[in-house]
Amino acid sequence: MSNLRERLRSEMTAEIKQAARDRLAVEGPDLSLRAVARDVGMVSSAIYRYFPSRDDLLTALIVDGYTALADRVEAAESAVPRTDLAGRFAAVAHAVRDWAKAHPAEYALLYGTPVPGYVAPQETVVPVARMGVVLIDILRDGFSAGELVVSPDDRMPQRLREDLADMLAGVDRSGVPAELLSRGLLAWSSVFGLISFELFGHLVGAVSDHDLNFEYQIRALNREVGLV
Amino acid sequence: MSNLRERLRSEMTAEIKQAARDRLAVEGPDLSLRAVARDVGMVSSAIYRYFPSRDDLLTALIVDGYTALADRVEAAESAVPRTDLAGRFAAVAHAVRDWAKAHPAEYALLYGTPVPGYVAPQETVVPVARMGVVLIDILRDGFSAGELVVSPDDRMPQRLREDLADMLAGVDRSGVPAELLSRGLLAWSSVFGLISFELFGHLVGAVSDHDLNFEYQIRALNREVGLV
DNA sequence: TGTACATCAGTGAACGCGCGTTCACTGATGTAC
DNA sequence: TGTACATCAGTGAACGCGCGTTCACTGATGTAC
Numbered sequence: 001m002s003n004l005r006e007r008l009r010s011e012m013t014a015e016i017k018q019a020a021r022d023r024l025a026v027e028g029p030d031l032s033l034r035a036v037a038r039d040v041g042m043v044s045s046a047i048y049r050y051f052p053s054r055d056d057l058l059t060a061l062i063v064d065g066y067t068a069l070a071d072r073v074e075a076a077e078s079a080v081p082r083t084d085l086a087g088r089f090a091a092v093a094h095a096v097r098d099w100a101k102a103h104p105a106e107y108a109l110l111y112g113t114p115v116p117g118y119v120a121p122q123e124t125v126v127p128v129a130r131m132g133v134v135l136i137d138i139l140r141d142g143f144s145a146g147e148l149v150v151s152p153d154d155r156m157p158q159r160l161r162e163d164l165a166d167m168l169a170g171v172d173r174s175g176v177p178a179e180l181l182s183r184g185l186l187a188w189s190s191v192f193g194l195i196s197f198e199l200f201g202h203l204v205g206a207v208s209d210h211d212l213n214f215e216y217q218i219r220a221l222n223r224e225v226g227l228v
Numbered sequence: 229m230s231n232l233r234e235r236l237r238s239e240m241t242a243e244i245k246q247a248a249r250d251r252l253a254v255e256g257p258d259l260s261l262r263a264v265a266r267d268v269g270m271v272s273s274a275i276y277r278y279f280p281s282r283d284d285l286l287t288a289l290i291v292d293g294y295t296a297l298a299d300r301v302e303a304a305e306s307a308v309p310r311t312d313l314a315g316r317f318a319a320v321a322h323a324v325r326d327w328a329k330a331h332p333a334e335y336a337l338l339y340g341t342p343v344p345g346y347v348a349p350q351e352t353v354v355p356v357a358r359m360g361v362v363l364i365d366i367l368r369d370g371f372s373a374g375e376l377v378v379s380p381d382d383r384m385p386q387r388l389r390e391d392l393a394d395m396l397a398g399v400d401r402s403g404v405p406a407e408l409l410s411r412g413l414l415a416w417s418s419v420f421g422l423i424s425f426e427l428f429g430h431l432v433g434a435v436s437d438h439d440l441n442f443e444y445q446i447r448a449l450n451r452e453v454g455l456v
Numbered sequence: 457t458g459t460a461c462a463t464c465a466g467t468g469a470a471c472g473c474g475c476g477t478t479c480a481c482t483g484a485t486g487t488a489c
Numbered sequence: 490t491g492t493a494c495a496t497c498a499g500t501g502a503a504c505g506c507g508c509g510t511t512c513a514c515t516g517a518t519g520t521a522c
Contacts, residue, residue: 004519005463005465005518005519008465012465026344029341033509033510042466043468044509045467045509045511046465046466046467048510048511049464049466050465054509054510108341111424113256113257113336113341114336116256128433156444160444163440163441164434167435182441182444182445182448185445186445189445190414190421192421193419193420193421193422194414194417196420197417200339200342201348202420205353205356206392207391207392207395212385213388213410213413216385217414217417220411224452233486233498237498260475260476261475261477262475263475272476273477273479273501274498276476276477277498277499281477282475282477
């Protein structure tokens with residue numbers, strides 16, 4: 001059986017990616033292939049048996065990151081009773097923050113300054129859509145249960161309405177009016193705004209207990225979205 | 229008079245910083261001193277007549293960036309009638325976004341992934357506080373005019389209340405309850421969340437007309453803060 | 457079960473490169489008398 | 490107004506470095522018969 005070679009190969013691949021993640025944490029987004037090789041005890045050219053180039057290694061880290069984050073978000077949200085809409089949203093928000101705090105360098109890789117000239121791989125679409133589904137499901141459940149009240153807004157530009165209706169192609173948005181999708185998008189942006197502010201050091205003068213602040217703000221956000 | 233030398237010196241300093249900003253835009257946050265020198269038509273060592281090291285040049289760009297942003301924010305906000313609270317907040321939000329879109333690389337430098345090991349210079353405190361003052365003034369005016377209704381929230385943790393009361397040391401927060409400061413902080417985070425999402429490419433599948441979306445979301449934010 | 461051949465992980469040397477920073481220098485501008 | 494000296498912007502060579510990637514190689518693992 002060729003299993004030995006295959007198993008070693010996948011273990012080695014994982015080890016390289018982990019070393020790369022660790023490197024990312026200490027020296028930021030310009031990943032050095034040679035440093036990674038050193039860390040796993042290999043000669044630098046050996047990495048090329050596993051990744052055809054430095055960019056491909058980076059791509060793998062990015063895809064892994066989105067997937068890990070989506071996993072955490074889904075797991076946290078599914079553990080909350082379906083009828084507890086605010087609890088479900090809070091679970092999602094805290095899952096993102098917890099993952100970000102546990103993996104700050106990866107968070108920065110996904111949601112910080114994009115590497116110039118580097119285009120996000122198509123494979124990120126799937127995990128990103130998974131998070132979108134979780135969020136939209138909360139909105140739909142709230143709407144169809146009558147807990148989320150939304151009055152049609154005729155000041156919403158038609159173009160924007162169409163954008164929102166087409167967003168996340170392939171994801172079921174049925175029964176969720178554009179007004180609600182827009183609210184969800186704002187809430188989602190706010191969650192990442194809060195987390196980025198905290199992790200990137202923009203709250204240093206303002207807040208000392210970040211846990212308390214985040215929890216309070218998520219409650220406020222819940223109120224604002226209308227999930228109570 | 230030594231004015232000639234001094235004038236040339238400050239002109240050259242400005243030219244170097246501008247070249248550095250341009251470089252930033254094409255190759256991201258790892259600024260190359262040699263590339264900057266090439267762009268201004270100097271030999272690389274000549275830069276050291278103006279900046280003692282690469283980090284000092286970066287620092288100058290960061291301080292300049294915050295200052296330019298605070299200038300724009302103040303100018304935009306002060307052009308709106310004092311009683312138009314929602315208009316004042318919208319002016320602030322749009323000023324930030326306009327500046328960010330006009331100077332995306334600088335925005336990323338200030339609000340994107342922090343350079344690991346690099347500590348933000350103390351001089352950024354002043355321009356950051358200036359923006360804080362603008363925001364807090366809006367909240368105070370709204371509160372004292374009775375337009376911003378805020379009921380005391382006894383679920384707000386004491387620790388958080390103290391944090392908010394101490395925030396932006398030296399800035400006048402008199403007459404603005406912690407509940408309102410917290411709302412302001414959330415709104416401020418949301419503005420940057422929206423802008424970062426747009427500039428860093430996280431809305432690509434979701435929204436095509438970013439102007440419309442931002443304008444709509446800022447109106448929603450205004451409603452949420454209570455500025456109508 | 458044993459042998460011949462194919463696959464492929466890892467080595468080590470080499471490539472060409474751009475980087476930040478230093479240093480002794482030249483020559484123009486500014487200052488003191 | 491003219492001369493002697495000080496200041497300082499910019500040059501060019503050199504330093505030591507780490508980088509991504511290539512290539513011919515060795516030796517172990519896997520496959521076919």
